Amino acid sequence: MKKVLSIAGSDCSGGAGVQADLKTFSAHGVFGMSVIVSVVAENTSRVIDIQDVTSDMIGKQIDAVFEDIEVDAVKIGMLSTPECMKAVAEKLLKYSPQNVVVDPVMYAKNGCPLMEPSAVDTLIETIIPLADVLTPNIPEAEKIADMQISTIANMEVAAKKIYAMGCKAVIVKGGHHIGNAIDILFDGDRVYHFETTRIDTKNTHGTGCTFSSAIASNLAKAMSIQDAVAQAKAYVTMAIEHSLAIGNGCGPTNHFYNLYKYGLSEERTGNTK
Numbered sequence: 001m002k003k004v005l006s007i008a009g010s011d012c013s014g015g016a017g018v019q020a021d022l023k024t025f026s027a028h029g030v031f032g033m034s035v036i037v038s039v040v041a042e043n044t045s046r047v048i049d050i051q052d053v054t055s056d057m058i059g060k061q062i063d064a065v066f067e068d069i070e071v072d073a074v075k076i077g078m079l080s081t082p083e084c085m086k087a088v089a090e091k092l093l094k095y096s097p098q099n100v101v102v103d104p105v106m107y108a109k110n111g112c113p114l115m116e117p118s119a120v121d122t123l124i125e126t127i128i129p130l131a132d133v134l135t136p137n138i139p140e141a142e143k144i145a146d147m148q149i150s151t152i153a154n155m156e157v158a159a160k161k162i163y164a165m166g167c168k169a170v171i172v173k174g175g176h177h178i179g180n181a182i183d184i185l186f187d188g189d190r191v192y193h194f195e196t197t198r199i200d201t202k203n204t205h206g207t208g209c210t211f212s213s214a215i216a217s218n219l220a221k222a223m224s225i226q227d228a229v230a231q232a233k234a235y236v237t238m239a240i241e242h243s244l245a246i247g248n249g250c251g252p253t254n255h256f257y258n259l260y261k262y263g264l265s266e267e268r269t270g271n272t273k
């Protein structure tokens with residue numbers, strides 16, 4: 001069985017963060033593991049408080065996984081401070097895992113900040129060069145590329161600018177755009193568009209976590225980046241289409257619908273043992 005590690009924040013309400021990542025991993029038939037970087041007291045409406053785990057404990061959790069288990073892919077989510085980023089980067093440099101997907105989480109869907117604004121420079125210096133695939137949404141791409149994004153052409157320019165910071169591929173996600181949900185992938189060679197019609201729902205808590213974890217699961221199964229993104233896009237679209245009206249704010253994506261509909265065939269999971 002393929003083994004995928006999430007290094008991210010904990011969302012106690014279960015819709016985003018490590019909880020969404022583990023649900024996504026299970027629905028893809030891969031074995032999920034988690035390193036908690038921050039504990040976030042949040043729900044579908046608001047973030048109440050954030051407590052970061054110490055750098056020492058982040059490092060020890062990563063050691064515990066890598067000294068014992070072969071990791072086929074890593075998904076990195078919320079890293080709230082430069083200290084958290086440095087702790088994670090140090091261990092990734094030590095273990096050099098394959099298939100690193102980074103979702104540079106900056107805000108929750110309800111607008112609450114999840115990353116210190118001053119940490120963008122450290123993100124660019126220490127984390128982005130370690131990413132095989134970086135998945136910023138539009139506001140995140142604007143901060144990283146230091147430009148405004150209001151058109152598809154702007155998304156392409158931002159993807160190329162961010163690619164030049166040292167990651168192997170960038171997908172600027174169009175969840176925050178108007179019109180169709182278009183994601184733009186640049187792999188250093190070509191630009192690819194992944195487009196679906198926009199689903200009219202407020203229940204999009206955890207879409208970015210779901211999407212990046214689906215990409216990491218697919219890369220673990222040895223798919224190309226293009227195929228991994230195409231299949232992750234189909235997965236997140238279905239998870240939004242059947243999203244759950246849980247809580248009073250933005251409800252979470254639905255991982256069970258995908259599982260019931262498609263099951264876990266050997267062909268889908270790539271598991272032969």
Ligand SMILES: Nc1ncnc2c1ncn2[C@@H]1O[C@H](COP(=O)(O)OP(=O)(O)OP(=O)(O)O)[C@@H](O)[C@H]1O
Pocket residue numbers: 016105107108109136137138173174175176181182183196197198199200201204205206207208209210211233236237240
């Ligand atoms: N209403 C929608 N209809 C269809 N697809 C959507 C919708 N909202 C987001 N998506 C898709 O979901 C994926 C995640 O994109 P999004 O821009 O929402 O990420 P995000 O803002 O990082 O998510 P998060 O808020 O979890 O951090 C992308 O593939 C995007 O196109």
Ligand SMILES: Cc1ncc(COP(=O)(O)O)c(N)n1
Pocket residue numbers: 008009010011016017018040042077078105107108109110114204205206207208209
């Ligand atoms: C711990 C954690 N990580 C990531 C997100 C982003 O997800 P969203 O923007 O959909 O709320 C979140 N809310 N909480």
